[in-house]
Amino acid sequence: AQSVTQPDIHITVSEGASLELRCNYSYGATPYLFWYVQSPGQGLQLLLKYFSGDTLVQGIKGFEAEFKRSQSSFNLRKPSVHWSDAAEYFCAVISGGYNKLIFGAGTRLAVHP
Amino acid sequence: GAVVSQHPSWVICKSGTSVKIECRSLDFQATTMFWYRQFPKQSLMLMATSNEGSKATYEQGVEKDKFLINHASLTLSTLTVTSAHPEDSSFYICSARGQGRQETQYFGPGTRLLVL
Numbered sequence: 001a002q003s004v005t006q007p008d009i010h011i012t013v014s015e016g017a018s019l020e021l022r023c024n025y026s027y028g029a030t031p032y033l034f035w036y037v038q039s040p041g042q043g044l045q046l047l048l049k050y051f052s053g054d055t056l057v058q059g060i061k062g063f064e065a066e067f068k069r070s071q072s073s074f075n076l077r078k079p080s081v082h083w084s085d086a087a088e089y090f091c092a093v094i095s096g097g098y099n100k101l102i103f104g105a106g107t108r109l110a111v112h113p
Numbered sequence: 114g115a116v117v118s119q120h121p122s123w124v125i126c127k128s129g130t131s132v133k134i135e136c137r138s139l140d141f142q143a144t145t146m147f148w149y150r151q152f153p154k155q156s157l158m159l160m161a162t163s164n165e166g167s168k169a170t171y172e173q174g175v176e177k178d179k180f181l182i183n184h185a186s187l188t189l190s191t192l193t194v195t196s197a198h199p200e201d202s203s204f205y206i207c208s209a210r211g212q213g214r215q216e217t218q219y220f221g222p223g224t225r226l227l228v229l
Contacts, residue, residue, distance in 0.1 A: 036220070043119070043206050044157075044220040090156065101147075101208075101218055103156045 002027045002095050006104035013081050014112045021076040021107050023091030032094040033074040034101070035065055039087045047089075050074060061085070086111045116140050117209050119221035126197055127229055134192045134224045136207030142187035143209035147218060148180070151204045163190055197228040 003026045013019055025031055032051050036044040048059025055067040065076045074091060091104040116139040126132050136146055145164050149157040161177075163169040163184035171177045179201075181193040190209075194201050204225050208218040 034217075041204075041223070041225070043117075043222040044208075046217065046219065049217060099162065100159060105156050108154075 002093055002102045004091050004093050004102050004104035006089075006091055006107050008107045009105065010108045010110070012110040012112060015083050016080050019076075019078045019081045019085070019109070021089050021091075021109070023074045023076065023104060024072050025074065025091075025093045026072065027093055027095075031074075033065075033067060034092045034094075035059065035063070035074075035076050036090045036092060037061075037087050038090065038106075044090065047076070081109075081111055083111045083113060085109060115211075115217075115219040117143075117207065117219050117221040119207055119224050121224060122222060123225040123227075125227045125229065128198050129196055132194045132197055132226060134194075134205055134207075134226075136190045136192070136209065136221050138188050138209040138211065138219075141209075141211040143190070143211050144187065145210045146184055146190040147208045147210075148182060148190075148192050149206045149208070151206060151223075153204075157206060160192075194226065197226070199228045202226055202228045 005024045007022050034049045035047040037047050038044050047063050048057045050057045050067045057065050063078050067074050089107045092101045118137045120135045147162050148160045151157050159172050160175045161169045161171045161182050163182050165184050165187050169182035184190040204223050206223040208220045210218050
């Protein structure tokens with residue numbers, strides 16, 4: 001069965017520091033991978049997605065992610081974090097048939113001034 | 114582009130009443146819409162998938178008579194929580210996927226339901 005693991009439940013970084021959020025997936029076929037961000041009390045906003053091609057994907061708000069098939073990973077990165085980046089981040093993979101999104105448990109990011 | 118709205122954004126109701134939540138795709142036609150439920154500090158739990166003009170497909174453990182889903186048009190899906198009870202209090206989020214956007218779901222802002 002497909003699954004997504006986000007090993008870090010909570011991460012705290014200082015403003016201006018670099019960030020990497022980890023995501024590992026379990027999926028037999030070529031995965032379609034997503035990162036979403038959720039601010040408190042809000043819906044989810046798509047940061048970026050990977051379907052095929054270049055394994056380094058650029059997203060909105062200065063985020064990028066790299067697909068590594070050998071490690072079954074799709075880690076999210078940002079070189080310099082802003083206080084407004086504090087939110088919950090979800091990694092997700094599409095299951096077969098372009099149907100269901102399988103979400104990870106989420107990583108809550110706190111940013112210290 | 115790819116904007117999804119939900120209405121209302123929050124609702125308080127008495128136990129035993131029914132509540133309807135609307136999900137609209139504003140700038141694209143949504144052939145498929147999804148309804149999720151999210152408990153505090155948890156991930157999203159898929160409740161059901163609805164395709165325009167068809168009956169919704171419910172996930173295991175979700176009561177279809179309790180959570181009525183209608184997807185009558187390509188821009189509107191509704192979730193009705195019937196005979197709501199306090200345990201139905203939650204954050205409900207919809208998402209929509211359109212023609213030509215087979216893989217990407219765009220999410221609404223969510224509806225917070227509190228049943229007293």
